[in-house]
Structure formats: structure tokens, C-alpha cells
Amino acid sequence: MDSTRHRLAILHPRRSLGTVFALSFACVTAATTLLGGVLSYNAAARMVRVDQDDVFRGVVNDLHQQVAQQRLSPTDYFSVSPDRNSPRDDLSRRIRTDVQVLGRAGRVEERGFPALPVRAADRAAASHAKAGHTIYYKTQIQGDRYRVATVALGGGRGAVQVAQQYSDTEDLLRQLKERTVELSAVVLVVAGLAGWWLARRIAGRLVRLTRVAEDVARTGRLDTEVPVAGPDEVGRLGRAFDGMLGRLAASEEVQRRLVQDAGHELRTPLTSLQANAALLDRIDQLPPQAKADLIADMKSETRELVNLVNELVDLAAGDRNAEQPTEIVLSTLAEDATALARRRTGRxxxxxxxxxxxRARPDAVQRALTNLLENAAKFDHDGTDPIEVAITGTHVEVRDRGPGIAEADLPRVFDRFYRADSARSLPGSGLGLAIVHAVAVAHGGTAFARNRTGGGAIIGFTLDPASRLPSRTAPTANSAAAPR
Incomplete structure (x- = not known):
């Protein structure tokens, strides 16, 4: 498996998020720039070529009108002295092209530079009777492409050939293409640098968060500092991850304390049982009273051990929240818990x-109520006043007339395995109220404890107010059992 992963890592090396972001940004920008450059070049090339063609045709049309309106001969288009312009000079100046003059039967009277080819169509135009008769074609001279127009002078007197080289236009377009490519390359480099810079700013915190997660996975340390800066999604992710580590650390600490406390609490009854078991080998030698005390002590320690294990199981099951919430009537649940407590305590x-x-988990809530009632009966075991259960909305409390709770013990009565000095001689594991607290927290509420005016204690819990549903039953009030 490790060798396969190693080969895959070589074949497909991991890229950092910053590299992927920078490459993606550069590729998208390059594709956009290239598409824009191609479209711009094609549009510019089309416009330049059309414009040049329009200029050429405009010159030819002017020549057509000129020869149609005037009776001109080939000599009128010969080159003259520099201080005097001819129609040929006007043609050359306007479109910077070549002009060649044909005489009768298409004979070249004055060559252009370079010399233009004379085809059969050109000779026919030179012999044409109508002035202004024009033919257009494209040709190649010495490797360069030309537009050519031959305009008849009329009466068979000859013709004038006008040619415009494509090279000037193509040179311009070639320069435009080179500039476009250069600009695209510059944009690509700038886009890559910008993408790398943005990736460092945007993905840098994700990279740091990834390193923290890898460190936690490798070392198992939950106290690692997590980068949580920023109001955006990365900051929210960091805060959520930090909160998750906090919850895991708290859960780990609770589990550690639970194991330590459970081990400490289990050690006492197990030690006692071990000592009593050592006496079983010579139980026949013990006096009858010692034998009865030994058996009673073993029963008491076994019962204490069973109760402790059961409460540990209940506490662990409550932490898992495996029971599904359902609709329950608190007064009915209270009656069920009260009936059980009456049978057990006779109060x-x-x-x-x-x-x-x-909407709550019925078994968990009933377990919390039962623990509160048994706790009240245990601490008020000699009392004659009734124990009271009061439920108002999602507020549940149990009242007794026992000795109350010392002020120093009030903040810790819901701690696991905590037992006040006054309660160490009483049976119990110190988990009953811890289970009440766990049930309340699991239902979005809290557990509370305070002393009662006139003596006694009030201990209870609340549920999440949002769990309350429309009432369906009549209230239950002053339900009591006959005193024992």
C-alpha cells in the first residue's frame, strides 16, 4: 500500500493551492487575452484590407471619370519634369502604387516599377473603343501580391494600368500581429505574477490551516494554535476548526477525568470485596455473627458496585444521545418518576x-427526575414533610426539607463523583446529579441548585424553551401518595 502511494505521488505530484490558483488565473487570463487579441487582429485586418481596397477602387473610379470626360492619350500619363505634375504623378501620390502606360494594341509605352504584366485582357482594354472601360484582377510580381486595374483611354488609343502592392498593408498587419503576441506574452507574465500574489493572500491562510490540521493529525495535540483571522469563509473555517479542537480537548479532558474518578470510586468497593473474599476460605471458622457481618458487607459492597456501574453506563449513554427525541407530557413523565420513587423510598x-x-428524550428526562427524587429522599431520609415536584413550562425542580447544601458545595454539586463531606457516610456514587446536569445540557438547558427558604434544598433543571410544543393535556396538581 505504501509503495503504491509512493508511486502515485511520483506520477502525480501534489501542487499547492497557491500554485493551482496562480496557474488557473494565468491560464484564464491568457485565454481571454489570446481570444481578445485574435478577434481584435481579425477585425483590424478586415478593416485595413477593406479600407485599402476602397481607396484603390476610389482612385480607379477617379481615373475612369477622368478618361471618360477628357480625350487623353498615353503621352498624357508619361513622366515629366519634377517641377510639373502629370496625371500619372497624381495617381502615384494618392495610393503610392505603380502606374504603367499601354499604347495601341497593348504595347507598353512607359513601364512601371516594377514592370506590370500585360495580359490578353489588358491588350483588349487598350484597344477598346469606350473610354473608361475597366478590368480588375490580382497578380503576383517578384513574389509580392498586387491589385491591378486597367482603364481604357478609348478609341483604341491605349490604356493605363494602376497597381497597388499588398505588402504595405500586410506589413502593417504583421506588425499588429507581432504587437498582439508581445502584449499577450506580457499579460500572461503579469497575470501569473498577479495570480501568485493573490494566491498568497487568499490561500495563505488555508495553507497555514492545513498545516495545523496535519500537525494535529500527526501529533494528536489538541492545544495547537489555529489561525482564525479574517471575516470571510477562511476565517470562519479557522474559527470553526478552533472551536472543534476546543470541544475535542474538553471531551478528552472529561473522559480522562471520568476514567480517573471512576477508577478511584471503583477501587473502594473492589478492595473491600477482595478483602472479604480472602476470608471466604475460612468462613466455617468464623463466629456466626462475624459470618453474618461478612455476608452483609459483601452484599452491600456488591450492591454499591452494581449501582456505580449502572450509573456510569447511564452517564455514558446520555453523553452519546442515542435516544431519539419524541413528544412527551412532562406532567405524565413526572408521575411515572414519582411512582417509582415512592416504591423505592416510601416517601x-x-x-x-x-x-x-x-420534544425530548423521555428515558433521559425521566432518569433525571428519578435521580432528583432519590437524591432528595436520601438527604431528607428522616423528614416528614413531603417532597415536592414543580413543573412550570420547561422548568423542573424538586424541593425537600433536608439539611440543605453548604455554600461551598453549591458550585460543585453537579460534578462527577463529587460528594460533600456531609454525604460521605451516605450511600451513592456522586453521579446522580452529574447525570441530571448531562441530561439538561443535552436538551439545551441547564441544571441548578439552591437552598430553600425555611430549610432544605431546591435542585432541578431546565429544557430548551424552543422544545416546547402546544399543550394537549390538562394540568396535574397536588398529586400525592399516602404517607408510609
């Missing part, structure tokens, strides 16, 4: 609840 319990309906 009188009053329920005062409205008709609130919520």
Missing part, C-alpha cells in the same frame, strides 16, 4: 405541574 411526594408538552 410522600407531591407533584404540581402544568400541561407542558416538549
Amino acid at each position: 410522600e411526594i407531591l407533584v404540581e405541574a402544568d400541561d407542558t408538552v416538549v
Whole structure:
């Protein structure tokens, strides 16, 4: 597998996001520039060629009108002294082209430079009776392309050949093409540099975030500093990743504490059971009272161990949130929890609840209520006043008339395995209220504890107000069981 990955890495080397961004930016810009250059060149070439052709035809049309209006002979188009212009000079000056004069029967009277070819059509035009008769064609002379027009002087007197070289136009277009290519190359380089610069600014934070993620995956350290600057999506990603690492670190710390605390709490009953088990080898030698005390102690420690394991399992299951939420009537759930607590404790319990309906996990909420009731009965075990359950909306609380909670213990009553000094002699693992807190937090609420006016404690929890649904049942009030 590793060799395959190595070969794939050689065949397909990884490119950084900055390189990909810069190349993409350069390619898109180059393609756009090239397309624009090609379209511009084609448009310019078409316009230049059409313009040159229009100029040439305009000169030929002027020559046509000139010979049609005047009776001209070939000698009128001969070259004259520099201080006097002839019609030939006007033609050459206007379009910078070659002019050649033909006499009768197409005989060349004065050659152009370069000499223009005389074809049968040219000789026919020179012999044509109508002045202004014109023929057009294209030809190649000494490797250069020319436009040629032959205009008859009329009466068979001859003709004038006018030629315009394509080379001037093509030279201009060739220069335009070279400039376009040069400009495209410059734009490509500038686009690549701009893309690289933008990639460093935009993708730089992503690269740093990727390195942090790789470091976390390699080292397993969750306290790594995460770059979270910026209000854009990259900044949001960084903040989300930082929050995720924080949650993972907190979860890891909770798990570590849970294992440590659970190990500490399990050690006591297991040690006691181990010591008692060592006495089983000579149980027949023990006095009857010692034998009964040994068996009772083993039963008590086993029961404590079972309760502790069950609460650990419940706490872990509550953290996973495996149970699906459903619609529940809190008053009905409270009655079920109260009935269970009455059977276990024999205490009188009053329920005062409205008709609130919520969407929650019923087993988890009932477990939290049961823990609150058993906690109240445990700390108020000699009390005669009833335990009270009050439900208003998504606010649930259990009231007792026990000794209350010391001010120093109030902030820690929901900690796992925490037991106040006054409670160390009482049965329990210190997980009951921790489960209440976990259920409340899992439902978007909080757990609370305070002392009750006149003595006792009030401990309860709230659920997310958004989980409340339209009520469907009548309120339940002052539901009580007969005292034991």
C-alpha cells in the first residue's frame, strides 16, 4: 500500500493551492487575452484590407471619370519634369502604387516599377473603343501580391494600368500581429505574477490551516494554535476548526477525568470485596455473627458496585444521545418518576405541574427526575414533610426539607463523583446529579441548585424553551401518595 502511494505521488505530484490558483488565473487570463487579441487582429485586418481596397477602387473610379470626360492619350500619363505634375504623378501620390502606360494594341509605352504584366485582357482594354472601360484582377510580381486595374483611354488609343502592392498593408498587419503576441506574452507574465500574489493572500491562510490540521493529525495535540483571522469563509473555517479542537480537548479532558474518578470510586468497593473474599476460605471458622457481618458487607459492597456501574453506563449513554427525541407530557413523565420513587423510598411526594408538552428524550428526562427524587429522599431520609415536584413550562425542580447544601458545595454539586463531606457516610456514587446536569445540557438547558427558604434544598433543571410544543393535556396538581 505504501509503495503504491509512493508511486502515485511520483506520477502525480501534489501542487499547492497557491500554485493551482496562480496557474488557473494565468491560464484564464491568457485565454481571454489570446481570444481578445485574435478577434481584435481579425477585425483590424478586415478593416485595413477593406479600407485599402476602397481607396484603390476610389482612385480607379477617379481615373475612369477622368478618361471618360477628357480625350487623353498615353503621352498624357508619361513622366515629366519634377517641377510639373502629370496625371500619372497624381495617381502615384494618392495610393503610392505603380502606374504603367499601354499604347495601341497593348504595347507598353512607359513601364512601371516594377514592370506590370500585360495580359490578353489588358491588350483588349487598350484597344477598346469606350473610354473608361475597366478590368480588375490580382497578380503576383517578384513574389509580392498586387491589385491591378486597367482603364481604357478609348478609341483604341491605349490604356493605363494602376497597381497597388499588398505588402504595405500586410506589413502593417504583421506588425499588429507581432504587437498582439508581445502584449499577450506580457499579460500572461503579469497575470501569473498577479495570480501568485493573490494566491498568497487568499490561500495563505488555508495553507497555514492545513498545516495545523496535519500537525494535529500527526501529533494528536489538541492545544495547537489555529489561525482564525479574517471575516470571510477562511476565517470562519479557522474559527470553526478552533472551536472543534476546543470541544475535542474538553471531551478528552472529561473522559480522562471520568476514567480517573471512576477508577478511584471503583477501587473502594473492589478492595473491600477482595478483602472479604480472602476470608471466604475460612468462613466455617468464623463466629456466626462475624459470618453474618461478612455476608452483609459483601452484599452491600456488591450492591454499591452494581449501582456505580449502572450509573456510569447511564452517564455514558446520555453523553452519546442515542435516544431519539419524541413528544412527551412532562406532567405524565413526572408521575411515572414519582411512582417509582415512592416504591423505592416510601416517601410522600407531591407533584404540581402544568400541561407542558416538549420534544425530548423521555428515558433521559425521566432518569433525571428519578435521580432528583432519590437524591432528595436520601438527604431528607428522616423528614416528614413531603417532597415536592414543580413543573412550570420547561422548568423542573424538586424541593425537600433536608439539611440543605453548604455554600461551598453549591458550585460543585453537579460534578462527577463529587460528594460533600456531609454525604460521605451516605450511600451513592456522586453521579446522580452529574447525570441530571448531562441530561439538561443535552436538551439545551441547564441544571441548578439552591437552598430553600425555611430549610432544605431546591435542585432541578431546565429544557430548551424552543422544545416546547402546544399543550394537549390538562394540568396535574397536588398529586400525592399516602404517607408510609
